[in-house]
Amino acid sequence: MTTDDVFSKFKALGNETLRRQNIKRGAHENQFGVKLGDIRNIAKKIKTDNKLAKALWETGNMEARLLSTLIIDTQLLSTDELDSMVRSEHVPQVADWLNAYVVKEHPEKEALRQRWMQTDHPMAARAGWSLTGGRIARSPEGLDIPALLDRIEAEMPGAAPETQWTMNMALAYIGIYHAAYRERALAIGDRLGIYRDYPVSKGCTSPFAPIWINEMVKRQG
Template sequence: MTFDDLFAQLRALGSEQTRNTYLRHGFGDNTFGVSYAHLGVLKKQFVGRGKDKALATQLARQLWQTGNHDARTLATMIADPQQLAPAEAEAWAAEVRNHALADALAGFVAGTDYAWAKAAEWTEAPGEYAQRLGYALLSRLALPGSTAPDDAFAPYVARIEQRLQAAPNRAKEGMNGALIAIGGRSENLRRQVELAADRIGPVVIDHGDTACQTPAIRPYLAKMWARKAVKA
């Protein structure tokens, strides 16, 4: 498949209803309004056993260069983590201007060999979306299956406690999510996160003209651990 063919497919899959939703979420005007379900279908053409990873990564680079939100989101879904160099990921990160794309790029970088280095770098970076990217990446690294020890996450709990309330809006949201992800890893980290959450107090996020709500950390973790107990 050529880039032109793929970009034409993206354009055709867009809908005005989805585009308006994306606009309300602050994704910017350069979007076709392609649903994540449709993006997932496109992804299957490039990701999986026997697929050409080099071709997928080259198409991802071209998709990113368009500046289109849907194209950039798809780029993060089809690029091969082993073929995109740290400098390229950094260049992509510098152009992120909304929280959804920050989360999508974080999901990609989580699969690279330089994920922890970028988490350390981006969580310290100035700027709302650089920080959002860093904390979204930290959340990914905290998901089940990671072999990282609790000690790798504990310093971030203390740092978030100190910085969350003064952080920019979407960075603050990323920090809140990172605390929840970290608190879901172990009973020890759960206790650390809950005590930090008590000291932080209520977290208020401006979600714009949407119905999104900010999860409260203690109740969310209680539900998370209750589900774990049922599965066990």
């Protein structure tokens, strides 16, 4: 399958209403309005195609980049290539898929995490805090949790919105998974007030850290 073949499918599957909704959520004009499920179905047919994945990414089209994250061979990406991909994408949905399906599967993700935790670039920092959140929850050995709380307390209020989102996730994960630091995490979240008034759909948990922490701890029993 070629890039032209993929774009023909996107054009056939595109929906103008969804396209406008995507733009309201932060997407750019370079997209067709294709449902995420349809993109996943195309990926299942292609499976892995590194050459096509890189060509799709270079188009800058939103759906092409989403598909790219599903068919790229993560093991063949250099750290510099992945760093460039992370820094080049500002649409939250694409950045989230890139982090979930590529960054978190990369063999050098810890080295990248450490690099990105020291950068001012909003999307690279977003990825760094996302990886740090994963370590807080699943493999915290070697992490300095008090130092992370210090950074969150000092830096999150002035962080770019893209970075703020995953910093807040790291704060919530500290409160959820580390009882010894829960009180401080709750206090920081309450004092900063970030996402306190965030609109939440019925049945969903607020991203406001104190609510998020307390809800998840309650579920843990």
